[in-house]
Amino acid sequence: MFNINIPTKVETIIECLELNGYEAYIVGGCVRDSLLGKIPNDWDITTNATPNEIINIFEKTIPTGIKHGTVTVLVDNIPFEVTTYRIDGEYSDGRHPDSVKFTESINKDLSRRDFTINAMAYNPKKGVVDIFDGCKDLDKKLIRCVGNPSIRFEEDALRMLRAIRFSAQLNFTIEETTINSIKEKSPLIKEVSIERIQSEINKILLFDSSKLYLLKKVGLLEYIIPEICDDLSEILIFTNNIESNLHLKLTMLFRNMSLDSTHYVLRRLRYDNKTINRVLILSKYRDYNIELDRISIKRILNKLGDLTLFEDLIKLKMANLSNEDPETLNLLNIQKRANIIIQQKECFLIKDLALNGKDLISIGVNRGREIGETLDKLLEIVIENPELNNKDELNKIVLEMIN
Numbered sequence: 001m002f003n004i005n006i007p008t009k010v011e012t013i014i015e016c017l018e019l020n021g022y023e024a025y026i027v028g029g030c031v032r033d034s035l036l037g038k039i040p041n042d043w044d045i046t047t048n049a050t051p052n053e054i055i056n057i058f059e060k061t062i063p064t065g066i067k068h069g070t071v072t073v074l075v076d077n078i079p080f081e082v083t084t085y086r087i088d089g090e091y092s093d094g095r096h097p098d099s100v101k102f103t104e105s106i107n108k109d110l111s112r113r114d115f116t117i118n119a120m121a122y123n124p125k126k127g128v129v130d131i132f133d134g135c136k137d138l139d140k141k142l143i144r145c146v147g148n149p150s151i152r153f154e155e156d157a158l159r160m161l162r163a164i165r166f167s168a169q170l171n172f173t174i175e176e177t178t179i180n181s182i183k184e185k186s187p188l189i190k191e192v193s194i195e196r197i198q199s200e201i202n203k204i205l206l207f208d209s210s211k212l213y214l215l216k217k218v219g220l221l222e223y224i225i226p227e228i229c230d231d232l233s234e235i236l237i238f239t240n241n242i243e244s245n246l247h248l249k250l251t252m253l254f255r256n257m258s259l260d261s262t263h264y265v266l267r268r269l270r271y272d273n274k275t276i277n278r279v280l281i282l283s284k285y286r287d288y289n290i291e292l293d294r295i296s297i298k299r300i301l302n303k304l305g306d307l308t309l310f311e312d313l314i315k316l317k318m319a320n321l322s323n324e325d326p327e328t329l330n331l332l333n334i335q336k337r338a339n340i341i342i343q344q345k346e347c348f349l350i351k352d353l354a355l356n357g358k359d360l361i362s363i364g365v366n367r368g369r370e371i372g373e374t375l376d377k378l379l380e381i382v383i384e385n386p387e388l389n390n391k392d393e394l395n396k397i398v399l400e401m402i403n
């Protein structure tokens, strides 16, 4: 019998439910990850107690998803999701079950789950409940639907993307009937909300971006990002080569697209403004030629706004080069010099000038556009002559400018 090390708080919840006459198991991802020797992200508990019964048993609960049978139980203020065994109803929108029916049977609850490796439950006294051979599939490194794949994907079309995400996350293969069914059902992905799709795409990119080729192979990519379908194999050489960081991966993924198209696709995929801005600025300066001299480095630091994006730009440029390429060494030296510029607090942004807009007005510069133009000129002077970045010197320069 397998033994899973369950956190004490989770064990307390299971024991409490049992003492009140109910069954309780940990279920899904935490069983899968524990059997793989990985630390689970979270511990989900499933029980035959109804949501009201769960609320009555525990001191502190939050009815987080009562419609779907989920109650959050707080143990020492740590939240755990406890869900009543359920059989889902029809998913007419391919997203949410129209109705949720509870059941008394753990086996029925496991039957409605997506993949065999996610359809196992565990109880410290009873061991692993594994009616779909999830353990065998873990050994064989296989992602296989529970029962009929077509039905599973019709219930929730996102599961097609989840299959590819798990294959990226665990480095597993997708079993043949499951993959054939994804090929057949791929148009159903159009029914799924873009937010859920984006979240899975991000995980694929971060776990193993090379698995995006599978997305194309099964026909899903043409519904999600058709713009990159044609030259995907070339794009992936670069995308796989860059560190696992979302905006770097996205910048590489859209490397053959114009800035306007990149912006359009990122908006369509509902990325947040911070991610969009980072990808756009990195895409804009990806081919910018940075010289080793401090002035050139400060100019690009100014365009990017901070050192982190500068480091990202260097990483992007290096990912396009071989280790032996002399440009690699040059880029490393540029990076070192940028670090020194930052350490020495040299000014490359208007906000770091020794004078601000208010100071300029008091010196006599006209309000409005002239203020911005003067600050731009001062910054250009200070980038070339860092020693002039103090109030007295800049005052003198401004007075000369306006007289």
Ligand SMILES: Nc1ccn([C@@H]2O[C@H](COP(=O)(O)OP(=O)(O)OP(=O)(O)O)[C@@H](O)[C@H]2O)c(=O)n1
Pocket (backbone or CB within 6 Å): 027, 028, 029, 030, 041, 042, 112, 113, 114, 115, 118, 119, 156, 158, 159, 162
């Ligand atoms: N579309 C879905 C989503 C989830 N599940 C089931 O609900 C469990 C929990 O789902 P989720 O938290 O999304 O994923 P995990 O399997 O826990 O994996 P991870 O935390 O690594 O994302 C899954 O294991 C699976 O049994 C499902 O059958 N169909």
